[in-house]
Amino acid sequence: MAEKPPRVLVRRHALVTRITHWINVLAISLLLMSGLQIFNAHPALYWGHASTFRQPWMSIIMVERGGEPRGQTAIGDLRLDTTGVLGWSGEGARGEKRAFPAWATIPSFKSLADGRRWHFFFAWLFAINGLVYLAWALIGGHFKRDLAPTRAQLSPRHILHEIGTHAQLKFPKGEAARSYNVLQKGTYLAVVLLLLPAMVLTGLCMSPSVNATVPWLIDVFGGRQSARTIHFISASLIVLFVLVHLVMVVASGAWNNIRSMITGRYAIETEARP
């Protein structure tokens, strides 16, 4: 029988998950773009407490080559020509010297002052939103019920199997789709408990007032310039996570996933009855 298996709608995401998710989408997008604006004010990264201006470990600058302005991204000893995107935007006489291009920053034109206004406003929104989520997930049992991997899920064989099927973009069906698989659980937990908190803490470490109030915190990250570096790396990892997340959303049924994050209802295919 080639009949389509019957589908049932299950309750997938709680209201708090859905609201905090979409606030996060807004806040993280604006934080990223205003953050790139702030980065553009000094497009170089260092390790330690102070800047070693001659030896940033990473920088995005404009260089002249054969009388032509070129964009150059340097990571360690690596020199990449990134003309048009990083270091030098646009073409010829209409080009502009800037690390990240206008389409990636808020505002699109150069303004550190405005970028900071956006960044700190949405940082508050992000932090409050995150605290609401964490408190609810901890007290309401979301972590324990939905995100903590089961013992069976943690067996190396199972994890390898999941990696294999994910790589083929094959996803669990039927009853197995009712809950998160082990890769989802691990990734979400890492983002929620490590990456996003690291973002907040390294951000706070760049505040000289916070440094004076909580002096030990900056030593966790190895100094203010290290904190700025880790802030940037964490932001890059969030971008990576979001890209993979979006690919997975599309590959495992875009409409079903998006609906479940809006209405909470998620369709699964029930197993054919005997």
Add this chain to the structure above:
Amino acid sequence: MNRRHWIRGAGSVLGAVMLSACDRLNANAQFMRMLRGAEALSMRAQRLIAPRGALAREFSPADISPDFRANGSIDPQDVEYLTLKAGGFSDWRLVIDGLVETPLSLTLDELRGWPARSQITRHDCVEGWSSIGKWTGARLAPLLEKAGLKPEAKFLVFHCADTLDPSLAQGRYYESIDLIDAFHPQTILAYAMNDQPLPVKHGAPLRLRVERQLGYKHAKYVMRIEAVADFAHIARGRGGFWEDRGYEWYAGI
């Protein structure tokens, strides 16, 4: 193929809409007033958790940056300043006035006789970089006690000798701090950097050090400290050169 084109097209349209929407919001006075609300929140939160006397970290001499960067004015061309510089700042006076009982006028030598403090601290520019330097100068608190602040005095305004924006009549640098920072033990009027007289690019003969805030608060080329009840009447009224150009008055973050 079709779907990919569609996604790419939708993505770039969405991106363009979002960007121009953000630029439009950025030009909207009411929206920007809302964003500015975060500054009051940050300041209140930080003042709430920070003990008044919490000290900025002090480093060891080995940590001093060999390449301490100078920003803003690095060689003022104001006639009055050039004259003072040519005379080795012997005619320079620090004036402390405004809402004080006893206005003061001090030479550099006199200032060196006041209770001093040395500190090796990290200087954080709003742009994102940091440099570590050693600063020696007169503590601000004893000077203020000598001048005697009137009860209505709420802020100190630092008037500087350098014009940073020559295109405007109000292009002189100035800054302001509140009394919590004014009486903080690490708030000093520095006349020496790394055991040498303060170099011109770092604000000779005198600069403010207010260690729990970003670099633009640390006014260089200080000429006059005015105690005020508010700073609405000064320049564009936001309490500092960069504040008048959109930056936060509270630069602890």
